[in-house]
Amino acid sequence: MNSVKRCCIMNRTVLQTILVRQFQTSTRRLVELTSVRYPNVKRGQYGIVQNSDIATFERLLPGRVLTDSLEGYNTDWLKTCRGASQVVLRPKSTEEVSGILKYCNEKKLAVVPQGGNTGLVGGSVPVFDEIVISTQLMNKIISLDEISGTLVCQAGCVLASIEDYLSNYKLTIPIDLGAKGSCHIGGNVATNAGGVRLLRYGSLHGNVLGLEAVLADGEVMDCLSTLRKDNTGYDLKQLFIGSEGTLGIITAVSLNCPQKPQTVSVAFLGCQSFQTVLDVFKESRHRLGEVLSAFEFMDSQSMTLVKENLKLASPIEDFPYYVLIETSGSNGSHDEEKLNDFLEHVMGSGLVEDGTVATELTKIQHIWSMRERLAEGLLHDGYCYKYDVSLPLSSFYGLVEAMRERLGAMVTRVVGYGHVGDGNLHLNLTSPEYSTEVMDKIEPFLYDWVAERKGSISAEHGLGFKKREFIYHSKSKSAVVLMKQIKKTFDPNMILNPYKVLPDF
C-alpha cells in the first residue's frame, strides 16, 4: 500500500463536464419514440400547439423559442425515451416562467420542465408533444452570504458552476454527482438528487433552505427563505423537493453551503467478499468518523466494464469487490493520522489485502473516474436497464446475484455498484439493444424482490416516466391517494409533466 499523503482538494468539474458532453455528442442515433415503445400510454386531452401559440411564446420570450433541431431536448440521456415536442421555451426569469404557465394552463397545453436533461428515468423529456420549458438560461447567482454560507441562485445554474463559484469563497456545495458538469440545481432539487456527498452532508431535504416555484396557473410561490430555522406553518418547499416537475417549476433555490474541505484523500481498496465490504464500511465509520466523506463500492463486473468500455486501468490487482473511500477535512495531519490508523487496521486484520491511496491529483482523478464514469461505460454495450434501489445492507448485494441467476446469458452483463454508505445500490443490466423479453424478465420481479425486503424501488433517480406504475411497491395505497390529491390541488388541469411520477388518475 502506498504511504498516505495529504493532497490538495481536487476539482473534478472540468473532467466531468468534458466527459458528459463528449458522451452526449458522440451518440446521435435516433431512439424509438416513447409512444411507440410504450403503446399502453395514451395521450391526455391536451391542446395541440398552434402557430398562434408559437407567436404568443415569441412575444413572451423574444428570440428564445426553439422549433428546429429539438432532438436533444426530446431524447433522454440514457437514449431510452424520445418524445416529439415541437417547441422548446427558454425563459430567463421567474416572471417569464409565470407568463408561459399562465398561458399554457388557460390553453390546456401540457409542459415538461427540463434542466440539464441528465435524469435517468425518462422524466425530463416529453412522452408525446408536451412543450419543453428549459431552465438553461436561468443561470444567475442571486446572492451569497459568506458568513452563514447561504447561496441563492436561479434554478438553471449548472451544479459544477456553482461549485466553482463557491470555491472562491472557501465554500462548497453539499451535493456532488457524476453529472455535475451538465445537471442544474433546479433539476437536482426536483429529483432530490443524492450523489457521493450525501453520506457527509445529508439529503437536499435538509440542505435546501428555501425555494421559489411557479405553479401551474402562473402563480409564484415564494418560499425562498434563507433562514435555517422557520417553523411557521407547513414546510411547503419540501413538497417540491423530489416532485420531478409535477407540482410546479422551481425557479430559484436557497442552499446551505458548507466550508470547502482543505484536504482530501482517496483510498481504493480490494475486498474478497461483500461481507468484507460491509465490515470495512463499519470500520471506516468507526475510525474515520467526521472526516469520512464518501464510501462507494463497485463489483468485479464493474471493473471489467471500466477496463473494456472505458479503457481505464485498475490501480490495484483484481478483486471480487472494490471500495472507494474519500476523506476530507480542515486539518491535514489530523486527517492523515486517522486514515493511516484506519488503513493499518483493515490491512492488519486481513479485511483488505491490497489497495492504493492517491497522492497526486491525476491519480485521484483516475480513481474517481472509474466510479463516476460507470454510467457512461454501460451505454457502450448498447441498451442499459438501469435500477437504483435502497435496500437494507444485509440484502444489498443479494439483488445483483438474484438478477444474474435469473437473466443468465440473456444479457451482456449485470453490474452492481453504488453508495454503500446510504444503502443505495445501482444495479445495471445491459444488452445490445432494447428487448421486451429481457424487460419482462426483469420487471416486476426486481421490484417485488426489493419490496419483499422493505427497500425502495428508487433511492435517488425518482420515478419519472419509467417507474411510475411501480410506485405501490414502495408506497401504500393511501399515500398515493393523498399524492394524487396534492397533484390536483397544485395542478388541476394536469398540465405539469403528465405521465410522470404518479400512475394514471
Ligand SMILES: Cc1cc2nc3c(=O)[nH]c(=O)nc-3n(C[C@H](O)[C@H](O)[C@H](O)COP(=O)(O)OP(=O)(O)OC[C@H]3O[C@@H](n4cnc5c(N)ncnc54)[C@H](O)[C@@H]3O)c2cc1C
Ligand atoms: C453520469 C450520471 C451520473 C448521475 N449520478 C447521480 C447520482 O449520483 N445521484 C443522483 O441522485 N442522480 C444521479 N444522476 C441522475 C441525474 O443527474 C439527477 O437526477 C439530476 O438531479 C438531474 O438534474 P437535471 O438538471 O439534469 O434534471 P433533468 O434531467 O432535466 O430533469 C429531471 C426531472 O426534474 C424535473 N425538473 C428539472 N428541472 C426542474 C425545475 N427547475 N423545476 C421543476 N422540475 C424540474 C424534470 O421535469 C424531470 O422530471 C446521474 C446522471 C448521470 C447522467
